[in-house]
Amino acid sequence: MLVVVCIKQVPDTTQVQIDPVTNTLVREGIPFIVNPYDTHALEEALRLKDRFGFRVAAISMGPPNAEATLKKALALGVDEAILLSDRAFGGADTLATSRVLSEAIDRLNRQEQVGIVICGKQTIDGDTAQVGPGIATRLGYTQLTLVDRVEKFDPFQGRITVRRKLEGRHETVEAPLPVLLTVVRELNRPRYPTVPMRLESEQATVQVWSNQELQLDQNGIGLKGSPTWVSRIFSPQREKGEIVGDGVADPAGAAHLLVDKLVSRDLLVV
Amino acid sequence: MSPNPQLFLLLLILSASAFVIGCYRRFSLVALGRPEDRLDAPGTRFARMLRLAFGQQRVLGKPFGMNHFVIFWSFIILAAANAEFVVSGVLPQAGLAALPAPLQHALLFLFDLVSLAALVCVLIAFARRLFFAEPSLSSDYVKARSPEALLILSLIAVLMLAYFGLHAARIMIGMEDPTAMPVSAAIAALMAAPLATDPTAVATWSWWLHALALLSFLAYLPQSKHMHILTAIPNCFFAGLERPNTQPREEFARGMRFGAGRVDEFTWKDLFDSFSCTECGRCQEACPAAATGKSLNPRSIIHALKTNLLANGSSLRAGETPTLPLLANASDTGPGEGSAGDDAIWACTTCGACMNACPVLIEHMPKIVKMRRHLVQMRASFPEELSAFFENVEARSNPWGIAPTERTKWHANLPVRPFEQGKTEYLLYVGCAGAFDARQKQVTVALATILDAAGVSWGTLGKEERCCGDSLRRLGNEFVFDRTARDNVKLLAERGVKKIVTQCPHCFTTLKNDYRQYGMELEVVHHSELLAGLLASGQLELKQRVAQFGTVLFHDSCYLGRHNDVYSAPRQVLATTTGASPAEFVRNAERSFCCGAGGGRMWQEEQEGERINLNRVKEALQQKPDTICVSCPYCLTMMEDGLKDLQGGAVRVKDLAEVVVEGLRA
Amino acid sequence: MSEAKVGVKRPRGKARLIEGRCIACGGRCESACPVDAVEMSGSGEPEIVVAQCIGCVKCVKVCPAQALEVVFTEEEKRILEQLARESGADAEDGDPEARALAAKLAAYRGVWVFVEQTEGEPARVSWELMGKGRELADTLGVPLSAVVIGSHVEELCYHSFCYGADQAYLVDEPVFRHYRTEAYLKAVCRLIENYQPEIVLMGATGLGRDLAGAVATVVGTGLTADCTGLGIDDRRNLMQTRPAFGGNIMATIMCDKFRPQMATVRPHVMPLPERVEGKSGPVIRVASGVKEEEMLTKVLAVVSDRNRDHVDVAGAEFIVSGGRGMMGKENFVLLQELADELGGVVGASRSAVDAGWMPHERQVGQTGKTVRPKIYIACGISGAIQHLVGMQDSDLIIAINRDPDAPIFEVAHLGIVGDLFQVVPALTERLRSLKQKAPETAACSNG
Incomplete structure (x- = not known):
């Protein structure tokens, strides 16, 4: 069984500031990081690997420099890393993004059956929490969002029981595979990479899939496939x-x- | 003269074989260690060996030190007497008798008195172990009254008593001159009159007793902690020449292992250290972790290394995996003898007190860091609080994960002062605490104000300054430290920095000592040194004598004092500023006691035992100070926290710069 | 030489990046460029390949930060001026494509608010949205509808009318007793397909965001998450304003070519409208066609956090924390009382934990837990950096401290300088008395 983790490279938003004079975003020297929620998704996938020996694939959609993010995932122990990168993917909103990601997962599924897809609850740059449900809906997987504990997992029966963290309450839900989980920080504590793994990952290759591989309709992806667009930005009142x-x-x-x-x-x- | 040279020769061969085999076994284990050059600057090494091994400099620093000094020199002198004994035992014609009479007379006289001195000291040592043993003499695995120690002492005592028995008997028989040996003569008189013993029988018995004691000692020596008789002197020769304020670099390439997770991943010198330990307990007494009841005892770390090496030696030699783990998790059942527990490894503040105390120059702290390197880099296993620290430093280059853009916010009211190549003299390396910690920011402002008052040309790297990596390195995250150091060295070179002033001893030592390994040779001064110079030269003129801080007690930071020998500069600054030398802790200068935050302890919990900062603050309060003066951001935090917890009343904690800046107010 | 030539080709200029304006949105300009003249730098900013640029201004139009402009050479400017003088103003010709789109969009009418409920208990944010939805519906001149889905939830339709709905769509079947994405998704999609609303609003709660993301995907429309402001522009499009980049900027999002326009809205942002009792309206009952035996998921348990023994500081929504200023273990009972009133938990600073007043699992800070509650109340905590890094991302920070210079006030949104032993009990007291006045609404607090 293949476990797929979706990760995103995001700007470190704690370092994003508004220039008080020009009222524009100060982005000078802001580093990119792995979306923090995704690190928990990655950890949960690696725990499944440790327990059951599943293979784990990490996928990310982004510009070519997002390769660094996938290398970090490789350093932590994922078996395969795929970067979905194409000019045609750029400028996508959540709808267009989930279309590309779900196509990539489907492609992986053709090689090895995907049982679980894990995403972070949301990204810290977009904060939408929409891509996870988007992927699940497209793939027809059962969607279990805001998971803060995996209560039971039976790979032979193909069933999973998770606890979901909602406002003021927790829900325990059971579902058959395949499922898509979005996870919250309380789920686990992400591991730290060992140096040998870091060194290995520096040499490892990240596969890059463009739309050549995915063959998606140009009108459904990137800017063209995005119903929403940003008409204006401004700084909030502090x-x-x-x-x-x-x-x-x-x-x-x-x-x-x-x-x-x-x-x-x-x-x-x- | 020997009753039976053939029998003696046989015993001698057996004993010598046991000795040689014992030594071989141990020294061949040392060869399992990784290579390391410890032969550079032989002259310096030799002089230090004379001072510390033969001069017993550190041994004498403690009660009973004189006792050991006497026994040590007795052994050296009596080595000649015993050599004569062994030679004459095999070849009765040889021996002292062959020497000219005056020389023979003089030697016998010396041996006689030295033997008495040794006997007295051995008895004192006996009494100490039995009745007056200080707690630091005992560790988990070696007690003050250990059979081994008592056996050795007994053997020495028997040796001395037999010596006197033999010579007293010979005097009675008339074979030796009583005037040459006053002690033996007195015993002879005692034996002749009140005891009326048979001198021939006494001579024979004493001779054999002496022979057996000597040969047993020889045979047993390599098996016991008294191996140090053989290793301590060379250990003083081979010990590191530089202060242990840095750790060696590691090469990072695929397929390599990092740190020490097995005993053969240490260097030969590390292993040699383990055979040099005398179990004296000085490190244990000095260690802030051990003194406050934590799992760490530097002596036990060395003991674990030795025990582990002995246990795994044969399998390692055979190229097999060791059976006894070097690193064991202490939280379940305790690590067990021959293993070091995780809790102990993480409790070290790297303050260096253990190494400063060790009479035979064992290097404890670097071994601990090597084991940390293994845990962090090979196993990614460390206290969970550290994951936030590691990630913050790696992602945002400061321990708290604050946005680097906030680095310049400390100088709220001062104009930004960028370092300009060729124009600015000093780079003020603000440091993470100086830039982000609300309390330490006040120190940064004070220092900046002083530098301006003295007309010193200074500037900062602003938002581009990064963490120096001190805690990373002490915590064993050498991989991330290595990247940090490379980046920083490159940045400083690009900016044309020549002189750096820091307000943090940790930045200070890292820039000054650790970065030298990366080819950076800059003039790095701690602000205490710079201020001392400015005051002494008159470049910094105070407008008033600072009196408002009352009695000022100075606390030495480990990385300023013990690790970098800066003791007098801060004291001079205080003396000039306040008009009086500062009050001193009982444990001061090179014996100063850590605040508890060094070695990356700042970023970990301290749940075991008494808190180290409370121990130090209690010690401070004994001196009834009004102000505790520090020179380090960690010490500042730890002292202030400790005072609040102990309800230290009106006692304040001030950095040196905060004291000086008061002198600038008119 | 300067003779004007009629029929000269109109210069189009070249695109240029305006320094400091780019927000690295993810390469919209790059994607928009028809001739690959935009390349992205490592920091995510565009670099215009001048030789390739044809001055089509597609990138300029698409940039959300107005960070691109078109520049002309002096020569081009001269030609432009000349052209302008000769031809006068360009006549805007009607775009047939735009007219077709307008017709398609016009088929969708009405504003919907999804009424979220858990075991029959409505989420407060639904009523907040009803207020905002009323405003939008009035601006557009269309009806406001409540969408109520559940089991035995008809009552909620009438509540909806009291909060401003004109009508309600009701899907009331046992299969909807617990929220399950697959069931609710089908029901909402069927409603949208049948009744074609132009705007669908949901609360940006765990449930709302779970459902909205799925619905928008099936319907194939735009969805804007976690909005804090909604308005209507002059073309009847919904302007959706929301924070981005961790709240460092606000962005207004449009979905002007697709319907319905969907948004989830952050709770506690829109004011709760006045409830007008006795209002009514038509309830449109719709059968979902969802069958229980087709459901894959089973909800095994729903446990309210109020009934849980385990104290989870990291996940709590309200935290009352104490520091060294608490003076002793016994005083933490004051904080517990306040936390109980808020439905939150008690946290502690490192020094309070070190002093043994609180267990380590309650510790907030560098070496303890990192928390992001809705409200964090720091009592007797000076605000050492070690503590601040663990709680500074809280939505609202309240500091209570005797020392007005304590660093905690630098990060606090609201503060009281005073003796916490007097202030904290007064806070508890005030909350209690307010609750007694409003016993009914007290039950449905969160969400």
């Missing part, structure tokens, strides 16, 4: 820190003010 009331002279009054402020701003529901 909330300055605010001291509420006079906590020294009137602690109760300050506390009331604070609670009322939270309630009035709908930050707190009573």
Whole structure:
């Protein structure tokens, strides 16, 4: 059985800042990282590999320099790394992205049966959480999002039971394979690469699939296949820190003010 | 003169064979280690050997040190007497009798007195082990009253007693001159009158007793910790010439192994160290981890190495995998003798106190780092808190993972001062704490203010400054350190930096010592040194004497003091600024006690035993200071935290620069 | 020489990057270029191959950051000026393609709000959306519909009317008792197919985002996630504004060529509309055609976090943390009371853990847990860097500390300078009294 992990190279958003003078994005020297949620997806796939001996393939759609991200996955122990890169894929929104990724998974499935696809809950640059469901729906896999624990996995019966983390509650769900999981940070603690593996991964090759391989209709991918587009960007209004009331002279009054402020701003529901 | 030369010869051959075989077995195990050059600068090495081995410099630093000194020199002198004994035992015609009378007389006199001194000291040592043993004499596997130690002491005592018995009997028989041997003569008198013993029988018995004690000692020596009699002196010769403030570089290529996860992945010198340990417990006493009840005991690490080597020696020689693991997880059942526990390996602050205390110059800390290298690089196994640290440094080049763009925010009110090639004299290497930690930022501002007041030309690398990699290296993540160091060395070279001032002893030692391995030879000074120079030359003039900090107690940072020998500069700065030499801790200067944060401990939890910083703050409070002065961001954090936890009242912690900057206010 | 020639070819200029504006959106310009004249640098910025550029301005139009422009040489500018003088203003000719599209889009009418429920309990965000949906529907002059799916959930249709819906689509069958993507997906898709709304809104909750992503894929339309602002432009298109790059920029997203326009909306952003009792409207019952025996997934358990014993600081939505300023273990009971009122958990700084007041698994910071709750209340925590790195990504940080210079106030959104032993009990008290006043809504808090 093949386990497929979808990972994305993202700009390290904690380092993205708005220039206060020009009001534009300061991107100078901002490094690219593996989307943090995807590191948990990768870890879960590698645990399945450790336990059951499955092969793990990591796929990523992105520019040629996203190869670095896949090399990191190779250093952690994935067996195969595939970069989906083509000018025609560029400028894609989530709909067009999931079309390319699901086609690639389907292609892998033709070589070796895919049992589980694992994605991070969302990316930190887009924050959409839409690509996972998009892939699952296209492939017709059962979609189990926001997984924070794999309760049971029976590869012989082909069934998996997971716990999903939702607002204020947890759900335990059982489904037959194939499934697509999107995972949250609480699921696991990603491993650290050993140096021999890092050195091996530096030599390893990342396969690059362009649309030559996938043969998707040009109108369904990239910019052309994306129903949504960004019409404008601007910097958000920054909330300055605010001291509420006079906590020294009137602690109760300050506390009331604070609670009322939270309630009035709908930050707190009573 | 020997009652039976043939029998003695036979015993001698047996004993000598046991000795030679024992030595061979151990020294051939040493050869399993990796190669390492320890023969450079032989003159320096020889002088140090004379001072430390023959002068017993570090041995004398402790109570009972004199005792060992006497026994050591007795052994050296009595080696001649025993050689004579062995020779005359085989060839009765040879021996002292062959020498001219005055020389013979003088030697006998010397041997007689030295034997008495040795006997007295051995008895004292006996009494110490039985009745006054300090806790540091015992470790998990070797106790103060260990049968081995007592057996050896007994053998020496028997040797001395037999010596006196033999010579007293000979005096009684009239074979030897009583005036040459006052001690033996006194015993002879005792035996003659009140005891009325048969001198011939005593002579025979004593001779055999002496012979058996001597031959047993010889045969047993290589099996025991008294092997150090043979290894300590060469160990002092082979010991590293540089301070242990760096670790050796590693080559990174495919198919290689990194760090030491097996005993044969150490160097021969590491293994030789393990046979040189005297089990004296000085490292154990000095170690901040051991002193606060943690799993780490540097002495046990060395002991584990030796035991592991002995256990795995034959399989390693046969090219098989070792049976006893070197690294074992201590959390379940304890690592067991011959293995080092993970908890112990991670508890080390790399403060170097153990190495500073060791009388035979064993290098404990580098071995621990080598084992960390194995754990991190080969197994990716380390305390889970460290994963955040490693990832943050690798992705954002600072321990907290803060955006590098925030690096310049420390100088809120000061103009940005970029380092300009050819124009700026000093690069101010702000350091991660100095740039990001709210408390340490105040120190950075203080230092910048002082430098401006003194008219020093300085600038920073701004957002391009990166972590120096100190903690990475001490934690054994050499692979990431190696990349960091290469990048930094390249950056500093590109910028044409010639002189660097740091406010952090860890940046200081890394830039100064570790980067030298990467071909960087820059003038790196710690701010304490720069300030001392500026004050001494008059370039920095204070407007007032700083009195508001009251009694100032100075805490030595390990990486400034012990690892880099900067002791006087900060004290001079304080003396000039406050008008009085600072108060001192009981454990100060090279015996200073770590704050608990070095060696990457800053980024780990400390759950075992007493907290190291509390131990140090308690020691500080004994001196009733108003202010504890530090020169390191880690020490600053640890001292402040410790004071808050102990409710240290009005006692403050200030960096040296914060004290000096007060002197600039009119 | 300067003689004007009629019929001269109109110069098109060359595209150029405006320094500092590019946001590395992922190569829209590269994809848009018909002649491969845009190459992406390692940092994701375009490099224009001037020799190849034909000045078609496709890249300029597609750039979300207005980071590209077309430049002309002096000579070209001169020609342009001349052309402008000669021909006067260009007449915009009607585009038949655009007219066909407009006709296709016009087939879709109405604003829908998906009413999310768990075991019959509605999510508050649904009512927030009803308020916003009302506004959008009024602007467009179309009805606002509630979409209610579940088992025994008809009541929610009437709640929807009270919050502003004109009508409700109801799919009420036992198979929808628990949320399962496959079942809900089929139901929503069938509704969309049959009734063709122009806008579909869902809450950006775990459930809403699970469903919306699947629906948009099947329907083949655009979906914008986690919106914080919605509006209608002059062409009846939905303007969807949302944070991107970790909240560092805001982006307005359009989906002007596809219908329905779908968005999930962040809870607690849109104001809750006033509930008007006694309102009603038509309930349109729709059979889903979903059969239980075709369902692959089984929901085995739903456990409310309030009933769980295990305290999970890392995943908590509300955290009340204490530091050295708590002065002792016994005082953490104050924080527990406040946390209980909020439905959250108690965390601790390293020093409180070191002092033995709290167990290590509650520790927040560099060597403890990294948390991102909705609200983080730091009590008696000075804000050492070791702690800040573990909680600074919280949605809202509240600091309570005696020392106004404590670094915690630098990251806090709201703060009270004062004695936490007085402030914290007062907070708890205030929450309790507010809850007593509003006992009904207190039950459905989260989401």
